[in-house]
Amino acid sequence: MASRREEIEAGRLRVLLLDECHLLWGDTIGYVWGRTDQEITIPIINERDKQTYYGAVDDLDKKLFLKTYDTANSKNTIDYLSYLLKESPNQKLLILWDGASYHRSKEIQNFLASINQGLPQEQWKIHVHRFAPNCPSQNPIEDIWLQAKTWVRRFCALIPTFSHLKWMFEWFIKNTTFDFISLQMYGAFSKIKY
Numbered sequence: 510m511a512s513r514r515e516e517i518e519a520g521r522l523r524v525l526l527l528d529e530c531h532l533l534w535g536d537t538i539g540y541v542w543g544r545t546d547q548e549i550t551i552p553i554i555n556e557r558d559k560q561t562y563y564g565a566v567d568d569l570d571k572k573l574f575l576k577t578y579d580t581a582n583s584k585n586t587i588d589y590l591s592y593l594l595k596e597s598p599n600q601k602l603l604i605l606w607d608g609a610s611y612h613r614s615k616e617i618q619n620f621l622a623s624i625n626q627g628l629p630q631e632q633w634k635i636h637v638h639r640f641a642p643n644c645p646s647q648n649p650i651e652d653i654w655l656q657a658k659t660w661v662r663r664f665c666a667l668i669p670t671f672s673h674l675k676w677m678f679e680w681f682i683k684n685t686t687f688d689f690i691s692l693q694m695y696g697a698f699s700k701i702k703y
Contacts, residue, residue, distance in 0.1 A: 513603070517569060523597050524568035527589075527606040529581040530654040532678055534558035534671045558671040560678075563589040565604070566650050566687070573653065575682055581609070583616035590620065590635060604637045607648065612639070652689055657681045 516522035543549040561578045563585065576592055578585040593602060606612055625633040640647040660681045661674060668674050 521600060522603055523600045524603045525565040525593060526568060526648055526650050527565040527604050528648050528650045530562045532560045560675050564650055565593060571687060573682060581611060583611045583614040586611050586617060587620045602635045604635060608639045608642055653687050
């Protein structure tokens with residue numbers, strides 16, 4: 510990203526760290542105690558009570574773009590990328606994400622090819638780069654999901670329905686300023702030109 514610093518500081522390139530989160534009714538259970546040498550399984554009684562969130566955090570201003578979907582797949586990923594383009598007028602996007610199969614699908618490749626069609630690589634509307642395989646610590650949005658889930662777990666006894674759980678999860682994300690070390694790992698770029 511250092512090589513693209515001028516574009517980022519000028520606001521022509523928005524760097525977004527993207528991930529999906531699956532909120533389940535069983536997420537309110539939180540933590541359990543058990544032997545460290547044995548796996549503990551927590552049954553989820555109603556798997557239909559789930560909500561998928563797509564989220565992308567802006568590396569520069571830390572703004573979080575949150576959108577709900579019924580599941581994570583290529584179709585919804587394309588819809589979310591289109592949403593991010595609309596939210597970023599006059600900006601190119603650099604998307605950093607994991608290697609989920611729907612991030613690498615033929616549909617996504619075709620979408621990116623159509624968005625960037627005929628443009629030289631330095632003018633592409635969307636560039637994507639993958640994090641290292643099996644390394645969620647590289648994506649700071651994982652910490653945001655964890656903080657939100659941890660927050661709703663504190664109120665598990667007071668949450669009567671899954672609708673309430675979703676509302677609390679979304680409220681926390683929309684009303685919290687996230688500021689932790691992992692959000693600084695890709696470099697801080699000053700908005701002020703010297």
